[in-house]
Amino acid sequence: MIAACRPTSFFLALALTIIWACSAQAKSTPIDDSGSQALEPSVSMHWKSATPRPGTDNLMVGAATIRVRINVMPWLRRSGRIYLALPAQQPGPIGLSWITQGRFMLGQVRSGNRVLVYAGPITTPFMEDVFKFQFALAGSLLPRAVPVTYHFEMDED
Amino acid sequence: MDVTSPHPLAAEPGRTADPGARSSQGSLRRALVGAALALAASGSASAYTATLNPASPQEIYLQVGVGSFTNDYIHGGQPGQNTTVNSVTATVAPGVVGNKAPQAMTTNSTATVSYWDGYTYCSVPGQLYIGGFFRTTGAATAAAQVNATVPASLVDASGDTIPFSTISWTSSGNGDSGAEPFPGGTFVNGGVQNVGSMASNTWNESCWTFSYANGTVPRVGTYSGVVLYTMTAP
Numbered sequence: 001m002i003a004a005c006r007p008t009s010f011f012l013a014l015a016l017t018i019i020w021a022c023s024a025q026a027k028s029t030p031i032d033d034s035g036s037q038a039l040e041p042s043v044s045m046h047w048k049s050a051t052p053r054p055g056t057d058n059l060m061v062g063a064a065t066i067r068v069r070i071n072v073m074p075w076l077r078r079s080g081r082i083y084l085a086l087p088a089q090q091p092g093p094i095g096l097s098w099i100t101q102g103r104f105m106l107g108q109v110r111s112g113n114r115v116l117v118y119a120g121p122i123t124t125p126f127m128e129d130v131f132k133f134q135f136a137l138a139g140s141l142l143p144r145a146v147p148v149t150y151h152f153e154m155d156e157d
Numbered sequence: 158m159d160v161t162s163p164h165p166l167a168a169e170p171g172r173t174a175d176p177g178a179r180s181s182q183g184s185l186r187r188a189l190v191g192a193a194l195a196l197a198a199s200g201s202a203s204a205y206t207a208t209l210n211p212a213s214p215q216e217i218y219l220q221v222g223v224g225s226f227t228n229d230y231i232h233g234g235q236p237g238q239n240t241t242v243n244s245v246t247a248t249v250a251p252g253v254v255g256n257k258a259p260q261a262m263t264t265n266s267t268a269t270v271s272y273w274d275g276y277t278y279c280s281v282p283g284q285l286y287i288g289g290f291f292r293t294t295g296a297a298t299a300a301a302q303v304n305a306t307v308p309a310s311l312v313d314a315s316g317d318t319i320p321f322s323t324i325s326w327t328s329s330g331n332g333d334s335g336a337e338p339f340p341g342g343t344f345v346n347g348g349v350q351n352v353g354s355m356a357s358n359t360w361n362e363s364c365w366t367f368s369y370a371n372g373t374v375p376r377v378g379t380y381s382g383v384v385l386y387t388m389t390a391p
Contacts, residue, residue, distance in 0.1 A: 033203045044212035047292060058358050060294070064207055135209055139358070142211045143295030151204035 031082065031152040035069035035126065043135055045142060058139045066131045068104070070152050073125040079157040081119045082127075086150040088112035094148055095136040103129035114153070211294045219289040219303065219388040222266035234272060242383070245285060247369040255374035262324070262367035271362055278330050279364035287339050288362025291355055291390040300354040301390040303339065309347030313378030321382060322346045323370040328363045339363035344384070352386070 043062040070082075086096050086109045097108035104117040104127075118127070135148065218224075218236040222243030228234035243266040253260075263282035271278040271288065279286045291301040310318035325343035338361035339353030355361040 030204070033205065036203075036205070038205075038207075042208040042210050045209050046213050047216065058292070060211065062209060062212070066205065133207070135207065137209070139211070139214075139292070139294045140296055142209060142214075145208050145210045147206050147208050149204045149206045 027156050028083075029074075029154050029156075031154050032071035033068065033152055035071065037067040037069070039065040039067065042145070045135070045137075047139065048136070059136050060139045060142055061134055061136045064133045064135070066133065067128070068131050068152075069126055069128045071125065072122045072127055072154065075122040075154055075156060076125060077122065079119075079121050081155040081157070082117050083114040083153050083155065084109060084117050084150060085114035085153050086111045086148075089149065091137070091141040091146050093137065093141075096133060096150065097136075098131045098133045100129045100131055103127060104131070117152070214294040215292060215390060217289070217291040217301065217388055217390050219287075219386065220268070220272070221287045221386045222264065222285055223268045224272065224286075224288075226272040236272075243285065244381075245367045247367075249369070249371060253371070255371060257370075257372050259368040260371045262369055264367075273360045273362065276331070278332075278362060280331070284329075284364035284366050286362065286364055287353070287386070288360065289355060289388065290360045291357060291388070293357050293390065298357045299391045300356050301388055302351055303353045303355070303386060303388050304349050305344070305352050306349050306385040306387065307344050307347060308382045308384075311380035311382040313376070313380045315376070315378060317376045317378055317380070319373070319375050319380045320346045321384075323372065324367060325370070326365040326367045328365055330362065330364045333363075337363040339365070341365075355388070 043064045045060040045062040048059040048061045072080075072082075082104070084096075084098075084107070086094065088111050094111040095108065096111075097106075099106045100117075107115045107117060109115040216236075220239075223239055223241050225237035225239040226234040227237065243264055245262045245264045247260045247262040249260050261283065264285045265282070266285055267281060268286040269277050269279050269281055271286075273288070287303075289303075307321050310320055312318050321344040325341070327341040328337040328339055330337065337353075338355060340363075342350070342352060344350070353361070353363070
């Protein structure tokens with residue numbers, strides 16, 4: 001009976017779809033970046049605009065340079081996607097932008113998100129570049145020094 | 158910025174700790190090697206910690222009369238210092254001295270344009286610009302206070318005096334409506350008086366129009382006095 005067979009086929013197709021989707025999810029793994037070197041001990045935050053501006057959130061900005069050296073040996077001779085992740089954290093919304101010397105992609109990210117900085121084959125045990133970061137957050141969130149954490153992570157293809 | 162010591166991979170909830178999954182069909186030796194590699198990878202994962210320091214948490218700017226900005230703020234202007242002391246004067250004609258008709262005072266200040274946005278805010282020589290801001294990090298704070306330190310009297314070369322309280326001012330600004338941050342008032346005869354306030358992280362400005370009360374007949378002369386305006390931020 002056609003009417004009886006149709007629901008069965010539908011549920012089978014649905015189940016297969018779910019299984020396929022799960023198996024296609026990439027594994028996301030923090031990358032060992034202990035070989036990196038920060039060129040400044042801390043980030044001095046200054047007002048982005050010297051004067052208060054109507055309609056803005058009174059941003060403070062600060063720059064830092066890091067010689068990034070990440071250990072990608074576990075993924076050698078495979079392909080993967082490397083992200084820079086900035087977790088949601090105190091004291092509130094944080095913006096992070098950066099430029100590089102070309103090994104990784106430049107970009108920007110808001111806290112609670114991650115952004116792709118490399119996609120392709122992993123051909124060397126270590127990947128290096130110089131990142132010039134700029135942090136930005138509202139001055140109302142920065143009454144005193146605050147730590148901000150971020151990291152690189154790998155999604156295997 | 159500090160690069161901290163490695164964090165254990167287990168600190169990443171929902172993430173896998175094994176970047177190199179091995180087949181369960183392999184030999185015992187391969188399985189052990191795979192486990193060792195996975196452990197090494199998880200133990201050396203790191204995160205960066207940047208310490209953000211508010212290096213310039215407070216800035217203040219007060220302008221009475223002419224001031225200095227490198228440009229309007231919308232063009233990245235930066236405030237500067239200006240040591241000019243502007244004057245506000247009234248010359249009372251002999252026929253009206255002491256007739257109680259207030260005499261308008263004029264200023265030698267040329268400040269008409271707001272450095273906030275380049276808007277022509279005050280009119281000279283009838284008005285004296287006063288404005289500024291204070292910036293502070295953290296939550297909104299109490300307002301900064303602007304005070305005037307006023308001598309007891311205006312004095313001429315012979316030592317004759319006119320009380321400072323004979324000078325008052327009204328407050329306005331081109332296009333303004335509502336209350337002014339620096340409202341009208343009358344000078345005290347010696348002392349410190351509050352002439353306005355500024356909420357944190359806001360620009361505040363007014364144009365003052367001064368007048369002399371002209372209620373007495375002082376000896377002929379040129380009377381002068383200096384009022385010092387100061388701003389105190391919390």
